Amino acid sequence: MAAEKGMNITLKVWRQKNGQSKGALETYQINDVSPDSSFLEMMDALNDQIIMKDGSPVVFDHDCREGICGSCSMYINGQPHGPARLVTTCQLHMREFKDGETIYVEPFRAKAFPVIKDLVVDRSALDRIQHAGGYISVNTSGNTQDANAIPIEKEKADKAFDAATCIGCGACVAACKNASASLFMSAKISQYALLPQGQVEAKNRVLAMVKQAEEEGFGPCSNTGACEIECPKGISLENIARMNREYLSASLTSK
Amino acid sequence: MSESRGLLKSHIVKKYWMAFTGLFLILFLTGHLAGNLQLFMSGYAGQLQFNEYAVFMTTNPAVKLLSYVTYLSIIFHAIDGMMISIANKKARPISYAYSRPEKNSIWSSRNMGVLGTIILVYIVVHMQNFWYVYKFGSTPFMMNEAGNAPLLQDGTAVAGGLIENGSVFLNGENVGVAMKDLHTIVVDGFTNPILVGFYVLAMIALGFHLVHGFSSAFQSLGLNHPKYNPIIRKVGYAYAIVVPAIFALIPVYMFFM
Structure with missing residues (x-):
């Protein structure tokens, strides 16, 4: 060579x-x-x-x-x-x-x-947002249901998968003029919100994750779109709109 | 943060209100512009038309109610915007030494607070220029075309009538409220080139504010769909250019006429 x-x-x-x-x-x-x-x-x-x-x-x-x-x-x-x-x-x-x-x-x-130190930052705030609600509860007592037993619309499954490709690197936060974690959070909310398995905890999930993000000190979303451009996984702004919808319905109906 | 509830409980709720009041103010702008188009009418007919419109806008109960909603929306939009701006700044206490934000977002989207502040200052000046003078200042009154009889608010000329404290008196008897001549105040105001320049600048700021604000409002409310996004974006851009441009044209037109 x-x-x-x-x-x-x-x-x-x-x-x-x-x-x-x-x-x-x-x-x-x-x-x-x-x-x-x-x-x-x-x-x-x-x-x-x-x-x-x-x-x-x-x-x-x-x-x-x-x-x-x-x-x-x-x-x-x-x-x-x-x-x-x-x-x-x-x-x-x-x-x-x-x-x-x-x-x-x-x-x-x-x-x-x-x-x-130097270029290393503590990104555990993203983990805590995830812990606040980014999960589903599955019975693992020995007779666990096959997830594929539930029919799911192909388009929705694809969108959920796209959202789940978020690697949680924090580039969205770094790019955002308000250091908002909205793109990360909305991807983690969407990957469940789009699937039937995610419906059980849907309301609490969005309320808890949004609350946690604010407590961590992430800023509000200004819809500049910088996060979507800079995201290495191409996570779409559509997810933020979905999070806004989820949050609106959860806020209006939560006790 | 404690278990906060209510109108402004989170960043997202604050953004709902920004979007909601913003979209309402976009509707208001459309109505305001339609009314202002009457200023392009010339001569006595135009003057009378505009002054009759001013009476309608200040006496009709439905319009009055709408105007209070508009004032509230402006105040709420501004205060909410300030709260959001403060939260924005707090989220990044140490800024980058070298940043290229123009690579990933449009200028308007990053400067909504600055643009909004210019528009707020403009609104205060604009209210003082016309609304305050019309309501509380000493205004001229509208006469019939021959210039010898004052007009009542409903447009009837009172021959031999005299105006005192805003009312028309005929033989010492109060026959009704006199029609104020807002048109002349507007015409006189726009003989000042500094004021005309300021109005044009404010409308440019409004245009830039709307370039981002229009479509952003839909996104904040969760209205994002591949089918409608292109329409929202195109209508938003068209609105942001056309509406402020016509608004700005009015003082320029009146200055040169």
């Missing part, structure tokens, strides 16, 4: 020792970056370079590196998961950038996402 010309990149990376300290952008130069490497591979190379000079490596979240775990985050050049559409940071390739470009790398910013 012919050797490709490496890229020279200037990085402005957010460095912050811990949640209490004040962070700042720090500038790094990294040369000979393969255009085919992923953004995280480039970050790995940067950390090698920093460690070689006895520095403290940049801490960032990652796990599966194939776009399904929702671990990686990073606000890259003013957008969550960078400039490419429908990909997470781990699937973002350096060829999306220009040789000699300056790239800003910041943590996802929200009151509900406190910085732990």
